[in-house]
Amino acid sequence: MSGETNVSDTRANSTLGRYVERCRQRLAWIARARIAAAGVGVVTLLTLGLAAAAAYLVPSQGWIVAARVLLYAACAATVLACIFRRVSAKRAARGAERRVAAFDGQLVTWLDASRRSQRPALLPQLARSALRIVDGNPPRRVAPAWLFAPPLAVVTAAAIVLLWSYQAAPDSWRLPAERLWLGDLFADTRPQIVVEPGDTVVPRGADVLVRARAHGFSAASLDVNASFAGSGRWERAGMLPSSRDGFREFVLVGVSDPVDYYVSAQGINSDRFRIEVADLPVITGIEVNLEFPDWTRLPGRTQDHGDVAGVEGTRVSIALEANRSLGDARLVVGGKNRRLDDGRGDFVIDSPGTWHVALTHRGQVVRISDEYLIDVVRDRPPEVDFVFPGRDRSATSIEEVVLRFGAKDDFGVDDLTLRYAVNGGAWTDVEGSADGETEARLAHTVRLEELGGDEENRPLRPGDLVSFHVHAKDHRQSTKSALYFIDVRPFDKRYRDTGVNQDGGGAGGGGGEQELANRQREILNATWNVILERDTGERTGADLDDQVDLIGILQDTLKEQVDTLVARAEGRRLSDDDEVEPFVAELKNASEQMAIAAERLAERRLDDAVQPEQRALQYLLTAEAGLRDVNVTMSRGGRGSGDSVSQSLSELFELETDPEKNRYEQPQQPQAGQGAEEAEDEWERLTELARRQEELAREQERNPAQTAMSRWQLERLQRELESLRDRLAGDDNRQSSQDRRQNGEQQGAQQGGRSDGRSTAGGAPENETLEDLDRARASIERSLERDATPESAADAFREGAEALRQGAEQILQDSRDAMAAGLRDVERRAGELVDEQARVLERLDSFQQQVLDAVRNGQSYPSRRGDFAAEAESKRAMRRDLEAVAADVARLSEELARSDGEDADLAGILDQALDDLATNRVAESLSISAEYFDLGRPLYIGGRERRIHDALQRLQRRLGLAAQRLDDNADGTPDSRSGIAEVQGLRRDLIDVGAGGDPRSLRNVAAAVARLASELGDHGELDFSDHQRAYRGLGASAENRERLYRLTLAELDRLEIALGKVDGTAIRAEEPRDEGYDADDVARYFRELSAGNLPKTQP
Known part of the structure; x- marks a missing residue:
């Protein structure tokens, strides 16, 4: 019996111990939840408070780091408190007794008695008594689950507040909060303002250039906010655009006290920085000497600003002047220190970068000068070209072909050589003396009669071929021209x-x-x-x-x-x-x-x-x-x-x-300029008839008695007028019939596919011209009436002359309208070629992407010949259309060249368009592309296709420019003159502002000049990079304003010269012709000589 009692007592003690442990664990989790809720609440309040402070106070970087440490410490304390928070068994027992009054101290008494070395005799009875209470009060009643609700509610509320604040708060709050928590972890994607130079130390009285740009967002403007020592308030100023992309700048002039500053835009603030001031040397003057390598043939140059530019190997010597001794100042070039000896130093340009002067102040390297740019000027290879003929040509075997060629190099051409070969034989070099000129022009006459066609030195014959190209060298690079050919043709x-x-x-x-x-x-x-x-x-x-x-x-x-x-x-x-x-x-x-x-x-x-x-x-x-x-x-x-x-x-x-090459019917094309020549002849005839009729009117007034002679002249004039009228009416009918036929053909072509792009420009005179001729004829008939008085006859003469003059003017206007319509038509067709080329490029890009995807997936992507049959046929059609456009452009150019006034100048633009097509061999490139597409290998012609697209776009732009200027000339407001007028207006504005004027006004004029230069397009590409290097936005100092004024004035001069060139007619390379030598006459001479039929010469 005593053994069973002992077992029962032991079980009671064990059960009661487990009960206390379970209560302890539940109470511990409740305590941790409360700690976590408190920590989340504190961190939330800290985040909101610190973000607000950062938004309004714009603290320094050190303040932000301290705030971040505080937040991280609060989080760490909360986590550690939750981890190490413990609830003792005795505390758990007391908590249970507070929740369950029936225990009445029994649970604590049992816990104390059970821990003694000698347990009291009543302990088993106490345990059994407490155990009876435990059976009705489980641990979840001692520590109920609802005690977790308040902490969870606090955490949920804090999370909701943080989420809502993040979504609803402005960027000025949200971005500081992100930085507080994440620092610069996602700086590349987060909207921010990048500021230069940040925290820095400058000499007292120095100008400080502040640059800033928006990163991760778009800002129309940036403002710099500065607080000067002792002022106690923030001052704001707008920043000006900088030459660097996306940057804006502002100059703090003459900083003599410490300055706190930051940059803001659209509610976003940068970090707060500080400019410390020290009594350091101030650079008051600078002299830079550039010594260029000998091969550049450039003399040394001295400049008074620090930005330097030169080829690799250029030695830069710098002499500095300062208001006090420079001491241990050093020259910092590309981040490397170089020694300064009494304010003098040098370095060699080998890579782009920057340089400045710095010294050590209180253990910190301080820049005491502006940061200057180092630009490496690339030595470009020579550019070679054939001035004449500039293309392949044919000649008889006894002709002398003049080749004019040249080369350009930025630092001089060392060698210029013409190389030619006969029938693929060895190259023959013709050395030219370039003498280091930057632009060398040489000429050579190839006497075909003296060339041998084979190893036996036989005379050239039809079918032989002379190939030639130019090879130019500078000091270390060489360039070859394209390969050209002279085809030997028969004499007849x-x-x-x-x-x-x-x-x-x-x-x-x-x-x-x-x-x-x-x-x-x-x-x-x-x-x-x-x-x-x-x-x-x-x-x-x-x-x-x-x-x-x-x-x-x-x-x-x-x-x-x-x-x-x-x-x-x-x-x-x-x-x-x-x-x-x-x-x-x-x-x-x-x-x-x-x-x-x-x-x-x-x-x-x-x-x-x-x-x-x-x-x-x-x-x-x-x-x-x-x-x-x-x-x-x-x-x-x-x-x-x-x-x-x-x-x-x-x-x-x-x-x-x-x-397929010869399946297309070749419609007969009118000779170039035929319509314009006919219109000119008709105008001359009408003008002559008007003059003669005016003379008859004056003669009738002077001598009314000469009726027989006047009547004979009138009848003759009437016959000529009727003949001209019938011919014009017949041309009009034929043109109308032709227009209806062409309209029907074009509609059929549009229904069946791509139009052939033939031009319908030109045409017959309008009905107004025929009406004028009818009025002139009626006036002559009235003057021939027998009862007509001399006065009425004279009036009739004048009326007829006026009608003829109007008819002549109408013919000129019709011709002008035809040329304008022709220009618009070729511009439209050139645009269609551009669109078609863009479609081919899109197809080519899509195919390239498919091939790349296939290769990346380990698959093959075979291309078959038939896959690009449509593109190949499109290329052939584009060549036919391009040749038709070029023929029409050549015709229009000849018609414009015969015009008077400013219209004749437009022929130069059309000639430039034709020269560009010939120089870039666009038609030949289209045929080559067709071959590539036929072979199913379009990947190899991506570059060629883009060059074709660029050339066609230039053609379209030039044709549009010519058409627009023709319309403007008709209105009396040529746009080229308006461009020159705009330049002259900008010059007046610049002079009004003056060299010492408002810097913002100076910048506005400079921006207008840059805009106008960009609008010149292909006819006025101006390089102002040297000016951009010479000018840097260094604030409102008198020296800087003077520099901007001078550079802008020089740019205006160059703009006016460029616009003047646009107005002028381009001079095309024309084949030199010796009036005393004619190839056909020489051929005829030799044929007659061989037949023995030469006429005898006079003694």
Whole structure:
């Protein structure tokens, strides 16, 4: 019995112990919840309070760091308190007795007695008594769950307040709160204001340039807020735009006391910074000497400002003046210290950066001068160009071709060499003496009669080829020009006219034999262009290899076509014909050279591939010339099989070349300027008729008796007037019929697809002209009436003369309207070309992105030839449209050149547009792009396509400019003159402000000048970077205002000169012609000489 009692007592003590422990744990969690709620509340109040203080007081960076430490400490204390908070068993027992009155001290008494070494005898009875109470009062009643509610409510309320404050509070509160908590963790994405120089120390009395920019948000303006020592208040001022992108600046002039400052915008404030003032040396004067390397050929230069610019290797010597000894001052260049010896130091320009003067003050490095820029002027390679002819041309084998070429270099051309080769032979160098000139112009005459066509030095013959380019060098770089050709043509035009104009390197359409030569010419040009891109570093690595591979594929493809053509000719036994056999032999020679070129391209030997490509082109041109002779001989010889052989050759070429090339009907185009010439003739006739009728009126008044002579003159005048009227009416009817027909064709083209873009500009006279002629004829008829008095006859004469003058003016106006309509039409068609090119670019960019995605996913993205058939056809159509636009632009240019006054000047703009198309070989580039698209390899022509787009945009802008100026001239308000007037007005405004005037007004005029310069576009690209380097916004000092005034005045002078050039007519390179020498006459002379038919000379 005693054993069972002991077991029961032990179980009671154990159960009662577990009860107390459970109560202790629940009470401990309640205590932790209360601590956490208190901590969250304190942190919330601290956040709101500190954010408000930061918003309104704009504290310094140290204050913000201290506040952040306080917040972090509060959080850490709360967390530690929650972790280490404990509730003792005795405290838990007392808490239970307070909650359950039935315990009446039993639980505490039991806990104390159970911890004694000698337990009282009544302890078991006390435990059993307390245990009976425990059974009815579990721990959740001692520490109920609702005690967690208040702490949770406080935490929830604090979270809601913080969230609401973050969303609803302005940025001036929210951003400081973020910085308090996160510091600079997300500074790159958070809206903030970046300020320079921040905290700094400056010499007493120095000017301090404060720069600031908005980061992460857009601000229309920035304000600097400064509090000077002893003032006790903040002063605000707006900041001015700076030359640095996005920055604004303000100069604190003559800082003599410590200054606290910050920058604000749209409720966002920067950090608060402080400018300390020390009695340090002040730089009062600066002299900078620049010694340029010898190869620049530039003399030394001395300047009174610290911004320096020069090529690498330029030595900069600096002499400083200060109001006191500089002591241990040093020159800081690019962050590296250099020694100053009595205010003098030097450094060598090797990279862009900054320099300033600094010294050590109280252990801190202090900048005592402005920070000056170091600009490295890049030594650009020479620019070479052919002034004349500037394009491919043809000549007879006895002509003398004048080549005018030149080069430009920023520091002088050391060597200028013309290199030419005959039929792909060795290059022949013609050295020129550049003498270090920055712009060298040389000329050389190529006497084709003296050149040999092969190793045996035979005379040149039709089909031979002379290629040439210019090579220029400066002190360490060299540049090559594009490759140009002289095609040797026959003396007379015995060949059949294909109806297609060949120009710009034979890129136009034509027969199949011409197409083979054109394709080889494009391959040769592509190889040469890749060599230029390789030499300039524009294309390297895999990109270069891919481009060379593509050219090799094109060369192999053309070789296969030539081989197939030869095989088919031999299969039809055409080579058995004595006159066709040389043609086939030339094709075989061309194929052999193509194979050599393709092999060298496969080996990446670009330079070695040029010569065989030239020889292949020469063989094709020789074959082309021989084929012309075959056709002419067979057509003149009357041989029965002649037509059959000629037809067979034509069929073979059509099988091997693009059959689509000649499927398009070539509509007859009027000769350039034909409509304008007719309008001018009609105007002259009407003016002459008006003059004669006016003379008849005066004669009738002076001598009314001469009726017979006057009547005869009137009848003659009437007949001429009726003849002119009938002709004009007939032209009007024909033009109306043509317009209706063209309108119908255009509607059909629009319904079926893309319009061919032919121009309908020009036209017949309006009905007003015919009405004027009718009035003049009626006046003559009235004067011929028998009962007409001399006075009425004279009045009729004058009325008729006035009607004729009005008719003449109407014809001129009609011609002007036709030219304006023509300009608007070609501008519209050029815009369509730009839109189509943009569509092709978009398709190309999309394809490039697809390929990139496929490669990144480890997939292949094969492109098939047919994938870009639409783009290839679009390129061919664009070339046809571009050639039509260029032809119409050339016609309009000739018409404008014959005009009077300011209209004639517009021809220069159109000539510039044509020269730009020829210089950039836009038409040829379109054909090459079509070949790339046909091969399904458009990735290699991204750069070419963008250059085409840029060139077409320039064409559209120039045509729009010409059209706009023609309209303005008609209104009597030419915009170019208004541009000059605007420059003159700005100059007057600048002079009114004066060198010492208001700095804001000076800046406004300078900004207006910059805006006007940007509006000049392609006709007035002005580089003001040297002025920007020479001027820095250093505040309102007299020296700085004087500098801005002088620079702005110089810019206005350059603007007026540029606008004057826009008004002037551009001088195009024209072929020099010797009046005493004519190629056709010389050819005729030699033919007659060979036939023995020369006339005898007079003794």
